[in-house]
Every structure is written in C-alpha cells, then in structure tokens.
Amino acid sequence: MDIKGIIPAMVTPIKDNNEINYDATEILIEKLIANGCSAIFILGTNGEFHMMNTKQKIEFTDFTAKKIDGRVPLIVGTGGNSTSEVIELSKEIISVGADLLSIITPYFIRPSSEELRDHYLEIANNLKFPLMIYNIPKLTGISVEKDILEELATNEHIVGIKDSSGELENIKTYIQIGKDKKFNVLCGTDSLILDSLKEGGSGAVASTANVVPDIVYGIYNNWEKGNFKEAEKHQEQLKKIRELFSEGTIPSVLKSFVNHTGIEAGNPIAPIRPVDEKVEKKVIEVVKYFNNSRG
DSSP: OOOOEEEEBOOOOBOTTSOBOHHHHHHHHHHHHHTTOSOEEESSTTTTGGGSOHHHHHHHHHHHHHHHTTSSOEEEEOOOSSHHHHHHHHHHHHHTTOSEEEEEOOOSSOOOHHHHHHHHHHHHHHHOSOEEEEEOHHHHSOOOOHHHHHHHTTSTTEEEEEEOSOOHHHHHHHHHHHTTTTOEEEEOOGGGHHHHHHTTOOEEEEGGGGTOHHHHHHHHHHHHHTOHHHHHHHHHHTHHHHTTGGGSSTTHHHHHHHHHTTOOOOOOOTTSOOOOHHHHHHHHHHHHHHHHHTO
8 A cells, every 4th residue: 555645644623522523523624635635644643542532533433434435545543552452443443444554652661672563563464454653752752663664564564654753864764664665654743744755755644734734735746746945935834833832732732723724623632731822822823824825
C-alpha cells in the first residue's frame, strides 16, 4: 500500500458532555476532503486516542469510514502497551472500515529494541493487514532504532512509518532504509514537511491541516510541480500556528484553532483544559491572518 501526500491528523470533536460530536466530525471530514487530502488519519495523538475508550474508538471509526465512503483511505490509530490489546482492538477497527492501521510504540513502559521488534512482528503477522509504525519518542520515551526498522521494513504488512521525532536526521535515516523497499516514510512534524520531501520522504501526517488544509496541501502540491518557492512560502506560513502549540497541553491549542475556523471541535478531554483567554486571543489573530491572506 503506497502512502503519500498530505494526510490530516484529524482532531476528535467533543461535546460539553464528553460525547463525540458527530455533526462537527462530518463537517470537518468534508472540509479536509474538499481541500484535497491524500487520506485521513484518526485516533492519533491530536485525535486523543489515549483519552478514549474502546467503544468510542470503534464507533468513531465506523462513522468516519461511512462518511468518507472510500473517497480517500482511512488510517486509524490502534496502538497500546500490550501486544494482545493492540491485536484485539485492531481486529475491531478493521471490521468497521479502516484501510490502514497506525500503531504507536508502547508508552509508559520502555521495551528493549528486541521487544519492540517482537511487538510489531506479532501484530503484523497476526493481523495480515497494512500497518505503519508511529514513532514519537518525546512522548513515549523510546525510538525505533535503525537496525530494528531495517528488519521490520521487510515485513510485507508493515508498509511505512510516521516519524514525529522532530529530528530531520532521524527522518533521513528512515528514508534511506525505505529507499529500496516499498516502505513509506511520513513526516509527523509539521515544521519539517518540506525538508522531509527534499530528502525523499513520502509526505506528512499533519495536525495543522485541521486548520489550514489548503496551506498544508500547498506545500506538497507545489513541491510536486517544482514550484519550490511557493512550497517554501506555504511551509513558512505554518510557523504562525506551530509557534502557539507550546502554549497549551496537546491538543488544546489545536482544538481552539479548529473552533475559531467555525467547526465545533469542542474542548480537549479532561483533565486537559481549554486554552486560557490570553492564548485564545493569539489564536484568533492567527486565524484572522489566514482569512485575510486568502482575500
């Protein structure tokens, strides 16, 4: 399975009663597809997978798959700490319409490289379904080492990796591993999208696409056409959003941005708090900037 282009890491819209807001979800899906996404990624870090129960994850996937209706592939996060837990959830998610699974490295615990390899191989060989590895060491405490990825990349069911290390050198290492294989390397750090494309990356899973999909897609589309200055311009514009992400706990700032674009993403799931008034004012100013820049 070939994965390339810009894939929004979709937020999960939540109502005040902590139920999923399916009306807002449908509006967001249509916005992302209308702007030209390559696929949609749900239940990732910014999708608050770690805050949702199994029933919610299955129902949310089922709804999203039906609304997408095959127009673009649906990538779903099914990661967890226990190998058997991941396999069990993944089977349920596959049954309701996922096209590809994203499996984060175990977190809280820190498995050895050999244990991590065994984790992914057992999942892949049990499911026999396309999956990609999700590497985000700043939050999980571990990173997928080069030697282990070289071995995992030879498995026919492990088709790629999303790297959110924030380190271009790490992405470059992964790209070299996948170069002669049918193995996709997706950038998971929005500030490095263009740099990773220059190195031969397949594309990106981008949270900022929830807010300005046209700008984010413009990085990839202009790169593909050889319009490098335009691609750089689009990449530079993302700084205005990215610079505010550190002013709240994930995904509070992102959800504030989505809310102020007119889609009811709601608040982050407790115990994460919404952004304070000071940050919200900054968010509003950035949204105004993008609205004005489009004329």
